[in-house]
Amino acid sequence: MFARIDQSKRGQDMTRRDVLKLISATGMGLTLGVYLPVSSAAAMDSAMKANGSLEPNAFVRITPDNRVTVIIKHLEMGQGTFTGLATLVAEELDADWSQIVAEPAPADVKRYNNLLWGPMQGTGGSTAIANAYEQMRKAGAAAKMMLVAAAAKQWAVDTGQIAIHQGVVHHKASDKQATFGQLAALAAAMPMPQPEEITLKDPKDFKLIGKQSLPRKDVGKEDGSAIFTQDIQLPGMLTAVITHPPRFGAKLKTVDASQTLAEQGVVDVVTIPDGIAVVAEDFWSAQSARKKLNIEWDESQAFNKSSKELQADYMELAKKPGLVARQDGDTGAALEKASQVLESHYSFPFLAHAAMEPMNCVAKVTQEGCEIWNGEQLQTPDQTNIAQALGIKPEQVKINMLYAGGSFGRRANPMSDYVIEAVLIAKTRPGTPVKLVWTREEDTQGGYYRPMYYHKLRAGLDMDGNPVAWEQRIVGQSILKNTPFEGFLVKDGIDATSVEGASTLPYSIPNIHVDVHNVELPVPVLWLRSVGHTHTAFSTEVFIDELARTAKQDPVAYRMRLLKGHPRLQGVLKLAAEKAGWGSPPPKGRGRGVALQESFSSFAAQVAEVSITEDKEIKVERVVCAIDCGLAINPDIIKAQMEGSIAFGLGPALMSAITFKQGKVVENNFDGYEVLTMDKMPEVEVHIVPSSAPPTGVGEPGVPPIAPAVANALSALTGQRFHQLPLKLS
Amino acid sequence: MPMTLHINGETHQVDADPRTPLLWILRDKLQLTGTKYGCGESFCGACTVHLDGKPVTACRIKLKSAVGKQITTIEGLNSRVGEQVKRSWLELNVAQCGYCQSGQIMAATALLERNPSPADEDINEALEENICRCGTYLRIRQAIKHAAQKLA
Incomplete structure (x- = not known):
C-alpha cells in the first residue's frame, strides 16, 4: 500500500542526509526522529531518574532489571515487524537478543510517524523496515553511547576503552564489567548524544542483522497468551454484534427490537448509520438475540447487480478509451506496422481479505475523549475520523495497538469503517467499554473488497517476435477516490493503485499505452496485500508469456532481453530460473512457468511447477522464489513472508472470489469464500539476493508473481490460455 | 442451573x-x-x-x-507431546499473525498423540480444516515432523 508516496520520497541511494531532510521537512522539531520533542524530554528526564531506567529516545527503554524494551511504531500483523525493528535496535546497542522485549507504541504522530508517509502514523505498503532502518539503528546507537559514557564515568576510564558484547559492558584493562540494567540509572544522567555524534556500525560488523534465524519477538502465540483485540477483557465491558444492510446502499426503514431486548443478557439495541447493533453482556447473548430483530430495509436505492452483469458492463466500457496513465510513443501507428498483433483480456473478481481474526474493535467514550483497543494499522487517519465522528480533537483519541490476527490491508481503511462503528456504539454508553465483534459472515459480506477488474491488452510483434507496441486498458473501481487518501494517490483522476504494475511495466517496448476507466459502484473497496499488483502482475506477466510463446522464444530469455536497465529484476529472474532448473525439462507430468514483479521497491520472481490431478484439479507442486529486498535484515522472516505470500496469492489464483447475485454477496463464510488449505500448499524454496542496497519491504512483494507463474505453468503443460482468476481448466 | x-x-x-x-x-x-x-x-x-x-x-x-x-x-496443553509441539513451533518460527496457531497446535498435538510419525498425507488430513491465512502451512508441517523426531 501507499507505494506512490514511498516512490516519491525514497530512492535506492537514500543517504543519511536525505533522511535528515525528510524528517525536517515534516517540520516536527524532532532531531533525527529518534528523540523526544524538547518539551517532553524534560518530563521524560525526571521520569528516568525516578525509576532508574534509561529512556534516551522514543524507541528504547532500558530498565534496572536488565531488560531492553524496544517500542515498535508499526502494527504486528504477522509480518514480523516486532522482530525486524527490534533487530535494528539490538544490533547497534550490542544487546543480547534474549534481553530484548518489543512493545507497541501509542498513537503519537510526532514521535511515531511513518517516515515515508509524511506526518502520518501507520503501517502498510511494506514500509516498516524501509522507513525505520536508520531511525531504529540510531535509537540503539544513542542508547549505547549513554551506557558507554556511564560505564566510563563509573570506572573512571576513557570511553574508547569500553566495549559491549551481547549486553555486557566491559573494560578490558581492569576487567570490570556491568550489565545494561546495572548502568541504566547512571546512563540516564549522561548527556544525550547530539545527532552528529551518533555513528552507526559498518555493515561488516553486524552480528544480528542478516543472521539466519532469531526467535521472534511477537511472543505468546504458541500458548494462547498473546492478546488480540478479540481477547480484550475490561471491567464492565459489553459486547456488540452488528447487522449490516443486506445490499450496499440499502437504508434502514424500521426496526422492531422488542423481542431482542427481552432476551437474557441483552442490554440495548443501537441504530447507527451503518447498521443495527445488539449490545449484550457477552458475544453469544448478542449473537443469538439479534436473530429476533425485526428489520425492514429500504432497498430502493441499493446495489442490485450481479457479477455477470458487471462483467458485461466492464467489457463494454473497455471498448472506449480511458484516462491515460502512460503514453510512450505511438502504439496505434506501431500496431499498424507490426507483423503480428495479439489481443487478450483478463477478468478478476472482488476479493475479501478474510483475515483469521474477523474485524473487531473495543471502544470507550468518556467526557475526556475516546480510547480504543484495536489491531491498529492507521493511527493518524483513525484518530482524525474518530475525532470527527465524536466532535472531539484527534489528540483526545487514545489508541492501544494490539496484535492483529492478520489484516492484508483490511485494518488500514482510510474510512475507518468498523472502528467508527465501535465508537458510535460505545458513545451511547459513556464510560462503558464496548467490544464490537463482526462475525465471519459480516467480515465476508461487509465490503471493502479488492475491486473487480477487467483488463484488455493488445501487443504488436515485429518480424523477429520482439514487441513493438503494448496497449493495456484497465476497468475497475478506484480504491482511493472519495477517501481521505485521494490527495496522495489520485492524480488527474488516475488512482495509482489501479494501474501500478501496468503503468510501470518494466519491459523495454518503444510504444506503450496504458489507460483506465474508473467505475462507480456502491460496493466499498479497499487495498488488499500488494494492491494493484494483485491484478496487474497477472495480466502483464501472462501476456508477456504469450508473446514469448508466439515468438517461439524461451519465456525467461525473452523477459531477460526486454529487462534492459532493470538489473535487479534481471537478477531475481536469473536466480529463480537457475534454482528451479529452468532449461532442463520439468519432472514428468509437470509444467513450469515463470513470473516476476517489482512492487514496493522490492523485486520478486517465481517459478511454479504444476500438475493436473486425476480429478482434473490444478495442483501447484513446487515454487521457487527469488527476492531482492536490499539488505536482508531477518532472512528467516523474509523467507516466511515469501512462503506466506505464495500461500496468500494461491487463494485468488485457485479458488477465492466474492460474487454478487442481484446485489447480494453470495459467499458468507469459508465454505463459500474458499482460501488455500494445508493440503494444497506447494513446496516452496526461497532464495534471497545478496545485497547491500537500503532494505525494502517483504510483506507484499511475494504475492504478485504467484498467480501468473501458475497460469504460465499451466499453459506450458496444457496449451490452454487463461483469462480469469481463479484459474479454471477447460 | x-x-x-x-x-x-x-x-x-x-x-x-x-x-x-x-x-x-x-x-x-x-x-x-x-x-x-x-x-x-x-x-x-x-x-x-x-x-x-x-x-x-x-x-x-x-x-x-x-x-x-x-x-x-x-x-x-502440557502433555509431553503438547510441550514438544509448542517448543517445535517456537524453534521453527512457525507463527506469523498467530491467530490460528492455538487451533493448529491443538490439532497437531492430537495428531501426534495418535500417530507418532505422521506422513504428509496424515498431516494434510488432520489439519486440512485448520485455515491459516498467513500461509504458515509449510512450517506447520515441518514443526510437526520436528516434534515427531524429538519425541521418538
Whole structure:
C-alpha cells in the first residue's frame, strides 16, 4: 500500500542526509526522529531518574532489571515487524537478543510517524523496515553511547576503552564489567548524544542483522497468551454484534427490537448509520438475540447487480478509451506496422481479505475523549475520523495497538469503517467499554473488497517476435477516490493503485499505452496485500508469456532481453530460473512457468511447477522464489513472508472470489469464500539476493508473481490460455 | 442451573444457556481466550480444543455436550507431546499473525498423540480444516515432523 508516496520520497541511494531532510521537512522539531520533542524530554528526564531506567529516545527503554524494551511504531500483523525493528535496535546497542522485549507504541504522530508517509502514523505498503532502518539503528546507537559514557564515568576510564558484547559492558584493562540494567540509572544522567555524534556500525560488523534465524519477538502465540483485540477483557465491558444492510446502499426503514431486548443478557439495541447493533453482556447473548430483530430495509436505492452483469458492463466500457496513465510513443501507428498483433483480456473478481481474526474493535467514550483497543494499522487517519465522528480533537483519541490476527490491508481503511462503528456504539454508553465483534459472515459480506477488474491488452510483434507496441486498458473501481487518501494517490483522476504494475511495466517496448476507466459502484473497496499488483502482475506477466510463446522464444530469455536497465529484476529472474532448473525439462507430468514483479521497491520472481490431478484439479507442486529486498535484515522472516505470500496469492489464483447475485454477496463464510488449505500448499524454496542496497519491504512483494507463474505453468503443460482468476481448466 | 465443566484439570461451574457453544463459554465466561473465534461454523479450526483427547471445534460443541468430558485448551496443553509441539513451533518460527496457531497446535498435538510419525498425507488430513491465512502451512508441517523426531 501507499507505494506512490514511498516512490516519491525514497530512492535506492537514500543517504543519511536525505533522511535528515525528510524528517525536517515534516517540520516536527524532532532531531533525527529518534528523540523526544524538547518539551517532553524534560518530563521524560525526571521520569528516568525516578525509576532508574534509561529512556534516551522514543524507541528504547532500558530498565534496572536488565531488560531492553524496544517500542515498535508499526502494527504486528504477522509480518514480523516486532522482530525486524527490534533487530535494528539490538544490533547497534550490542544487546543480547534474549534481553530484548518489543512493545507497541501509542498513537503519537510526532514521535511515531511513518517516515515515508509524511506526518502520518501507520503501517502498510511494506514500509516498516524501509522507513525505520536508520531511525531504529540510531535509537540503539544513542542508547549505547549513554551506557558507554556511564560505564566510563563509573570506572573512571576513557570511553574508547569500553566495549559491549551481547549486553555486557566491559573494560578490558581492569576487567570490570556491568550489565545494561546495572548502568541504566547512571546512563540516564549522561548527556544525550547530539545527532552528529551518533555513528552507526559498518555493515561488516553486524552480528544480528542478516543472521539466519532469531526467535521472534511477537511472543505468546504458541500458548494462547498473546492478546488480540478479540481477547480484550475490561471491567464492565459489553459486547456488540452488528447487522449490516443486506445490499450496499440499502437504508434502514424500521426496526422492531422488542423481542431482542427481552432476551437474557441483552442490554440495548443501537441504530447507527451503518447498521443495527445488539449490545449484550457477552458475544453469544448478542449473537443469538439479534436473530429476533425485526428489520425492514429500504432497498430502493441499493446495489442490485450481479457479477455477470458487471462483467458485461466492464467489457463494454473497455471498448472506449480511458484516462491515460502512460503514453510512450505511438502504439496505434506501431500496431499498424507490426507483423503480428495479439489481443487478450483478463477478468478478476472482488476479493475479501478474510483475515483469521474477523474485524473487531473495543471502544470507550468518556467526557475526556475516546480510547480504543484495536489491531491498529492507521493511527493518524483513525484518530482524525474518530475525532470527527465524536466532535472531539484527534489528540483526545487514545489508541492501544494490539496484535492483529492478520489484516492484508483490511485494518488500514482510510474510512475507518468498523472502528467508527465501535465508537458510535460505545458513545451511547459513556464510560462503558464496548467490544464490537463482526462475525465471519459480516467480515465476508461487509465490503471493502479488492475491486473487480477487467483488463484488455493488445501487443504488436515485429518480424523477429520482439514487441513493438503494448496497449493495456484497465476497468475497475478506484480504491482511493472519495477517501481521505485521494490527495496522495489520485492524480488527474488516475488512482495509482489501479494501474501500478501496468503503468510501470518494466519491459523495454518503444510504444506503450496504458489507460483506465474508473467505475462507480456502491460496493466499498479497499487495498488488499500488494494492491494493484494483485491484478496487474497477472495480466502483464501472462501476456508477456504469450508473446514469448508466439515468438517461439524461451519465456525467461525473452523477459531477460526486454529487462534492459532493470538489473535487479534481471537478477531475481536469473536466480529463480537457475534454482528451479529452468532449461532442463520439468519432472514428468509437470509444467513450469515463470513470473516476476517489482512492487514496493522490492523485486520478486517465481517459478511454479504444476500438475493436473486425476480429478482434473490444478495442483501447484513446487515454487521457487527469488527476492531482492536490499539488505536482508531477518532472512528467516523474509523467507516466511515469501512462503506466506505464495500461500496468500494461491487463494485468488485457485479458488477465492466474492460474487454478487442481484446485489447480494453470495459467499458468507469459508465454505463459500474458499482460501488455500494445508493440503494444497506447494513446496516452496526461497532464495534471497545478496545485497547491500537500503532494505525494502517483504510483506507484499511475494504475492504478485504467484498467480501468473501458475497460469504460465499451466499453459506450458496444457496449451490452454487463461483469462480469469481463479484459474479454471477447460 | 449451573453445569460442571472439567477444563485443563480444573473444575468450573458455569451458569449459561446449555445450547451456548463451548467456544463462548471458554472465551467469555472463563476468560480462556487462547481458543479463537474464526468462523463459528467449524470451517476454520481456530477454536480447536481437545474433548477427551480428541480434537474438536469448540464453536460446534454445545455447553451441555461438554459436561462430563475432559476438555483441554491451549492454556492447559502440557502433555509431553503438547510441550514438544509448542517448543517445535517456537524453534521453527512457525507463527506469523498467530491467530490460528492455538487451533493448529491443538490439532497437531492430537495428531501426534495418535500417530507418532505422521506422513504428509496424515498431516494434510488432520489439519486440512485448520485455515491459516498467513500461509504458515509449510512450517506447520515441518514443526510437526520436528516434534515427531524429538519425541521418538
